[in-house]
Amino acid sequence: xxxxxxxxxxxxxxxxxxxxxxxxxxxxxxxxxxxxxxxxxxxxxxxxxxxxxxxxxxxxxxxxxxxxxxxxxxxxxxxxxxxxxxxxxxxxxxxxxxxxxxxxxxxxxxxxxxxxxxxxxxxxxxxxxxxxxxxxxxxxxxxxxxxxxxxxxxxxxxxxxxxxxxxxxxxxxxxxxxxxxxxxxxxxxxxxxxxxxxxxxxxxxxxxxxxxxxxxxxxxxxxxxxxxxxxxxxxxxxxxxxxx
Amino acid sequence: xxxxxxxxxxxxxxxxxxxxxxxxxxxxxxxxxxxxxxxxxxxxxxxxxxxxxxxxxxxxxxxxxxxxxxxxxxxxxxxxxxxxxxxxxxxxxxxxxxxxxxxxxxxxxxxxxxxxxxxxxxxxxxxxxxxxxxxxxxxxxxxxxxxxxxxxxxxxxxxxxxxxxxxxxxxxxxxxxxxxxxxxxxxxxxxxxxxxxxxxxxxxxxxxxxxxxxxxxxxxxxxxxxxxxxxxxxxxxxxxxxxxxxxxxxxxxxxxxxxxxxxxxxxxxxxxxxxxxxxxxxxxxxxxxxxxxxxxxxxxxxxxxxxxxxxxxxxxxxxxxxxxxxxxxxxxxxxxxxxxxxxxxxxxxxxxxxxxxxxxxxxxxxxxxxxxxxxxxxxxxxxxxxxxxxxxxxxxxxxxxxxxxxxxxxxxxxxxxxxxxxxxxxxxxxxxxxxxxxxxxxxxxxxxxxxxxxxxxxxxxxxxxxxxxxxxxxxxxxxxxxxxxxxxxxxxxxxxxxxxxxxxxxxxxxxxxxxxxxxxxxxxxxxxxxxxxxxxxxxxxxxxxxxxxxxxxxxxxxxxxxxxxxxxxxxxxxx
Numbered sequence: 001x002x003x004x005x006x007x008x009x010x011x012x013x014x015x016x017x018x019x020x021x022x023x024x025x026x027x028x029x030x031x032x033x034x035x036x037x038x039x040x041x042x043x044x045x046x047x048x049x050x051x052x053x054x055x056x057x058x059x060x061x062x063x064x065x066x067x068x069x070x071x072x073x074x075x076x077x078x079x080x081x082x083x084x085x086x087x088x089x090x091x092x093x094x095x096x097x098x099x100x101x102x103x104x105x106x107x108x109x110x111x112x113x114x115x116x117x118x119x120x121x122x123x124x125x126x127x128x129x130x131x132x133x134x135x136x137x138x139x140x141x142x143x144x145x146x147x148x149x150x151x152x153x154x155x156x157x158x159x160x161x162x163x164x165x166x167x168x169x170x171x172x173x174x175x176x177x178x179x180x181x182x183x184x185x186x187x188x189x190x191x192x193x194x195x196x197x198x199x200x201x202x203x204x205x206x207x208x209x210x211x212x213x214x215x216x217x218x219x220x221x222x223x224x225x226x227x228x229x230x231x232x233x234x235x236x237x238x239x240x241x242x243x244x
Numbered sequence: 245x246x247x248x249x250x251x252x253x254x255x256x257x258x259x260x261x262x263x264x265x266x267x268x269x270x271x272x273x274x275x276x277x278x279x280x281x282x283x284x285x286x287x288x289x290x291x292x293x294x295x296x297x298x299x300x301x302x303x304x305x306x307x308x309x310x311x312x313x314x315x316x317x318x319x320x321x322x323x324x325x326x327x328x329x330x331x332x333x334x335x336x337x338x339x340x341x342x343x344x345x346x347x348x349x350x351x352x353x354x355x356x357x358x359x360x361x362x363x364x365x366x367x368x369x370x371x372x373x374x375x376x377x378x379x380x381x382x383x384x385x386x387x388x389x390x391x392x393x394x395x396x397x398x399x400x401x402x403x404x405x406x407x408x409x410x411x412x413x414x415x416x417x418x419x420x421x422x423x424x425x426x427x428x429x430x431x432x433x434x435x436x437x438x439x440x441x442x443x444x445x446x447x448x449x450x451x452x453x454x455x456x457x458x459x460x461x462x463x464x465x466x467x468x469x470x471x472x473x474x475x476x477x478x479x480x481x482x483x484x485x486x487x488x489x490x491x492x493x494x495x496x497x498x499x500x501x502x503x504x505x506x507x508x509x510x511x512x513x514x515x516x517x518x519x520x521x522x523x524x525x526x527x528x529x530x531x532x533x534x535x536x537x538x539x540x541x542x543x544x545x546x547x548x549x550x551x552x553x554x555x556x557x558x559x560x561x562x563x564x565x566x567x568x569x570x571x572x573x574x575x576x577x578x579x580x581x582x583x584x585x586x587x588x589x590x591x592x593x594x595x596x597x598x599x600x601x602x603x604x605x606x607x608x609x610x611x612x613x614x615x616x617x618x619x620x621x622x623x624x625x626x627x628x629x630x631x632x633x634x635x636x637x638x639x640x641x642x643x644x645x646x647x648x649x650x651x652x653x654x655x656x657x658x659x660x661x662x663x664x665x666x667x668x669x670x671x672x673x674x675x676x677x678x679x680x681x682x683x684x685x686x687x688x689x690x691x692x693x694x695x696x697x698x699x700x701x702x703x704x705x706x707x708x709x710x711x712x713x714x715x716x717x718x719x720x721x722x723x724x725x726x727x728x729x730x731x732x733x734x735x736x737x738x739x740x741x742x743x744x745x746x747x748x749x750x751x752x753x754x755x756x757x758x759x760x761x762x763x764x765x766x767x768x769x770x771x772x773x774x775x776x777x778x779x780x781x782x783x784x785x786x787x788x789x790x791x792x793x794x795x796x797x798x799x800x801x802x803x804x805x806x807x808x809x810x811x812x813x814x815x816x817x818x819x
Contacts, residue, residue, distance in 0.1 A: 007637065008706045008720050021634040022704075029624040036595055040617060043598035047534070048605070055535035055798040055805065056600035065592055072588055076581045080631065084577060087633035089570040109486070132486050139486075172486040174395040175500060177565060177640060181706040181720055186636050188566045190500060191394060192482020195567040208718055212565075212640040212708055214320075214388045216395060217313040220712040 001026055011182040011207075011228065013200040017087040018184040024079050032072065095198050096164040098122075102234075105168045106157070107138045108176035108189040111218035113209050114138050115157045119149030119242055132172070151241045157209060157226035160234035164200045177212035180226060186212055201228040254365075256357035257779045261364050262343030263671060266664075268364075269335035272371060273657070274742070276326035279319045281739055286311045287714035288732035305383065313712040317386035318402070320710060322374070324389025325406070328514065329413050330371050332656055336521035337417075337455070338367065340663050341424060341448045343671065347770035347777070348442050350433025350788040350810075355426040363419040370412030377405040388710065390507060393480035393500045397472055398487055407470045414463045417455050424452035433769065433810075435790035439545070440809065442768045442794040443538060446545050447524030450552040451517050458513035458556070465506035472498070479503075501566055508559035516555045518652055519619070520548060522659035523590060526612045529666050530594065532766040533609040534601025535805050537795035540593045547586035547593075554583040564632040565639050573632040580630035587623050591616065602798075602805075607681030611662035614689055615655055622650030625700065640710075643703025646696050654692045661688075661745070668749075669763045673775040674756030680748040687741030694734030698727035767796055767808050 001023045010016055046052065105116035105124060114137045118124045125147020131139035137154065140147050159165050169178050171189040178197075179186040182205070187197045209224030229237065255261055285294055291310060294301075298309020305315035346354055354360045377384040382400025385391065396403050428449045432441070441449075468479040480503045481495035527538050538544065557579045564573060594616055603609070625647040628634040638644065661684075669675045707721040714728045715721045762771040769788055777783045788810040796807040799817055807814040 005704045006701065006724070007704055018633055018637050021631060022628055022637060025628045025631070025634060029627070032624060033620070036592075036620065037617065040595055040598070043595075043601070044603065044613070047598060047601045047603050049602050052600075052602050055602040057536055057798040057800065058600070059536055059539050060596050060599035065596055069585075069588055069592060073585055076584065076627070080577060080581050084631040084633040085570075085574050088564075088573055088577075088631075088636075091633075091636065092569055092573070110488075129484050129486050129491055132489065132491075134489065173488075174398065175392055179640075179706075179708070181637075184637050186565055186639055190482075190566065191485055192499065193501075193567065208720060210706070210708055210718060210720075214317070214392075214395065214710045216398075217317065217712075219710060220313065220715075221717055223717055 001030075008181040009203070009205075010184070011201060011203040011205060012184060013202055014087070014090060015182075015184040015202075017083075017090070021079060021083045021087060024083060028072070028075050028079070035068070091197065091199075095166060095196065098166060101164040101166045101198070102159055103166045103168075104157075105138075105170070106178060106189070108169070108171040108178065108211075108215075109137065109173055110216050111211070111222035112137070113155050113157065113178070113222075113224035115153045116140070117151040117153070117238060117241075118146075119151060119238075121146060121149055125150045129172075138172075149242050151238060153241065155209075155224040157224060158234055158237050159201055159226065159228055160231040161201055161204050161228050162231070164198055166196060166198045168194050168196055170194045174215050175213050176215045176222065179210035179212040180207070181210060182207050188213055204228045204230060251779060254361055255779070256353075256361055258342050258346050258354045258357070258360060259671070259777060259783075260779060261360050262339055262341075264364050265334050265338030265342055265367070266340070268368060268371065269331050269339055272326055273331035273335065275375075276323050276331050277739065277742075279323040279326065281735055282311070283316060283319045283323065284732035284735045286316055286712065288729045290713040290716050314383065314386065316712045317388075317710075318378070318384045321385045321388050321391075321406075322378075325374060325385070327652070328389065328518070329410070330367075330374065332518055332652060332660070333417075333514070334367055335660050336518065336525075336656065337424075337448065337451060338364065338420060340444075340521060340525060340660070340667070341420075341451075344667060344770055345424065345445055345448050346427060346431070347670075347773050347783055348445050348768050349428060349431060349436055350769045350772075350784065350790065351427060351431035352783050352787075354423050355430055356423045359419050359423050363416045363423065366412050366416035366419065370409045370416060373405060373409035373412060377402045377409070380405060390511070391469070391503075392507075393469060393472065393503050394482075394485060394487075394495075396469065397481060397495075404470060404473050407466045407473070410466045411463065411470075414459045414466070417459050418463075421452040421455040421459075424448055425456065428452075433788050433790050436769075436809075437790075439542065440790055440793050442524075443527040443541065443544060443548075444521075444524035444768075446548055447520040447522075447527075450548050451520045454513040454517050454520075454552055454555060458510045461506045462510035465503055468506075469503065501563075504563055504566065505560070508562045509556075512559040512562065513552075513555040515648075515651070516551055518656050520551070522615065522619075522656040523548070523594075525659045525663040525666070526594065526615050528766070528768065529608045529612040529662050530597055531795045531797060532666075532764045533604045533606065533612075534598060535604075535797045536597070536601045537793075537797060538593065539597040539599075540589075541793075541795070544590055544593050547589045551583065551586040551590075554579065554586070558583055558630075561630050561632075561635075564635045568632070577630065577632050584623070584627065584630070591620055591623065606665075607676065607678055607685060608662045608666035610682065610685045611658045611665065614685070615659045615662065618650055618654035618658060619656075622647060622652075622655050625650065637706075638703060640708055641703035642699040642707050642709055645709050646699030646703060649696050649699070653696065654689070658688075661685075664749075666764070667770075668752065669756075669759030670770060670773075670775055670777075672753055672756070673759055674752055675759045675763055676752040676756060677748050680744045680751070684741055684744040684748065687744070688738060691734045691738035691741060695731050695738065698724075698731050702727055762808075765804070765806050767806050768794055769809055772808055772810050
């Protein structure tokens with residue numbers, strides 16, 4: 001079923017949990033569609049006026065439909081309680097220790113993704129909206145000592161393989177949505193609020209960040225790139241990017 | 245003798261108002277559909293000039309015939325707005341509800357005829373306002389039919405006019421719903437007890453309550469957004485906004501999520517406003533054309549009421565990705581699964597109702613039958629969107645578009661077509677042409693699936709909605725991109741087959757077979773009235789008295805296979 005559905009490749013630790021819910025639900029759909037579809041076609045042929053000129057007022061008297069409905073409800077309950085709630089809950093709770101994770105801020109704007117790395121000191125420099133300019137898209141205060149080694153990358157989001165990533169997500173202007181299809185990550189970036197999300201990449205590769213909320217004229221081209229790199233390659237990239 | 249204006253323009257008769265609603269909303273449906281046909285060109289052939297008509301839209305929208313993103317976003321926002329608020333709901337409630345409901349309960353008119361007239365004209369005003377917004381500088385609203393701030397805050401003047409239009413439409417809807425509820429409660433014919441009501445009337449009653457209780461939230465939200473835009477308040481504007489490189493003065497302290505909650509508090513019940521009248525129409529047509537009662541009438545009524553109640557408790561499943569924690573998301577996932585139960589029961593009951601019937605495949609019945617699997621697909625594909633975990637992958641993809649269009653287009657709109665074919669003889673005294681009707685059905689059925697089925701494939705692959713170039717930029721969807729052309733040609737094919745319907749509506753006025761008062765040999769009171777019943781509240785020659793339930797078809801021992809509700813005792817019926 002998973003191949004049949006054609007989802008993007010799974011490249012994060014939790015992707016399979018999400019896909020399992022999708023697969024289970026599509027099995028449920030397939031069974032119901034096949035069963036009811038067969039019943040539907042049968043009644044249309046069997047009870048057409050030509051074959052059944054006089055209707056039977058009492059209709060169907062067998063009680064199996066109650067069991068079908070009960071089975072549908074039961075399947076939904078099982079998928080909800082044992083698969084969906086735990087899978088979603090794991091996305092919004094159980095954050096890894098920041099010391100063992102790669103921590104970044106992502107600030108969305110029309111029509112770009114600004115990625116803010118804290119650098120070697122693991123502390124984000126101060127930002128102030130009054131400092132925002134075309135060279136300084138997130139308004140980073142370079143006078144702040146904590147900002148000295150910070151890296152701001154536009155539309156290129158690099159992350160190391162096998163380590164959890166924590167993203168603090170927000171937006172400068174309108175609502176955007178930070179989508180990483182292969183990671184099964186999607187979260188609205190809402191101005192005035194910061195939302196945290198986390199995931200652990202399990203495959204190296206180069207993919208795209210997809211804006212998933214209508215954000216204006218350039219929404220269709222609000223495309224960023226993200227690369228899951230081997231840890232050494234990531235460290236080298238970050239070091240190089242931090243050098244002025 | 246009422247003047248021409250009083251008779252046909254500012255009429256107080258529910259039948260004229262019903263026809264006014266129906267014709268106006270059909271025009272809006274066609275208009276909203278045309279907006280989509282334009283969008284489908286850009287999706288299939290991004291950046292290529294629109295053939296033949298490209299020059300009509302002006303330099304501001306389509307220089308050299310090539311659609312700009314500005315124009316595409318207007319078309320998108322207005323397609324949704326027009327279809328939902330000006331097309332489907334006014335046809336289902338204002339059109340069918342107004343015309344059929346008073347007849348079915350044996351009333352001579354609505355409880356408040358003047359309110360009814362005001363309701364139509366406010367709707368008309370709202371529609372004209374929406375249409376007029378296309379000629380403003382910057383064009384019509386372009387922030388989606390959902391109008392999320394802050395995007396809608398920064399939008400052109402068209403957004404303000406959109407809000408004004410919405411205020412008219414909501415006011416119209418509120419007046420209408422008060423009128424419907426009062427009429428159904430107060431004006432039922434003697435003997436027409438609650439459980440003798442045709443299911444159609446139940447559908448309209450629950451719908452009226454939804455409109456009455458849900459729309460005020462959007463009314464308030466639209467006013468607040470208008471104040472943000474016009475008077476510089478900041479209900480939805482957070483602090484620290486930087487737009488176009490500049491700090492936004494005057495914004496601060498508000499929260500854009502407040503809008504989303506208020507919006508979806510209406511817009512989810514609105515889904516059931518779209519679907520319940522459609523179910524009502526389908527039940528009327530299915531009972532008449534299977535010659536047997538509906539399976540589990542009381543269960544269905546209970547389900548419809550439960551559906552209405554629950555629809556107020558699921559709105560935030562549209563907002564799973566706005567940063568919800570475990571407890572809130574669990575609540576809304578659970579309520580969403582609970583609301584699926586009455587839908588499953590109603591749909592199962594409709595399938596089961598076919599069993600043992602003597603099915604006549606006329607045009608209204610074909611559309612009504614097609615409603616069942618189409619609504620089924622729409623409902624089932626709602627499951628992965630209603631669960632927060634799978635929604636992470638599918639939110640804002642074409643899967644969503646496929647899902648709700650299956651509910652609304654081959655679902656509700658097919659039911660509405662069924663209703664037009666079914667009640668046309670009541671309105672005009674003549675049947676619609678069956679051959680043209682069947683061609684219309686076959687073509688529509690094939691092409692509408694050609695549009696919406698590939699959306700699931702694209703959505704699962706991760707193709708996002710609302711993209712001006714149809715996703716052409718993105719590498720991960722390149723294998724499913726080719727469906728865009730297929731879907732667009734299906735859409736244009738669907739448009740072609742609507743010509744058969746339009747021609748049929750006009751042609752049958754003159755050439756249709758005379759119908760008599762009860763062409764379908766149906767049982768409900770609407771068929772006891774003469775066809776094309778006289779205006780000025782003269783629905784029934786004498787006030788009907790009801791003696792039985794709504795669907796006394798194929799009662800054993802009787803000479804005919806139906807007993808109308810107002811008949812006290814039929815020949816051969818056991819006493």
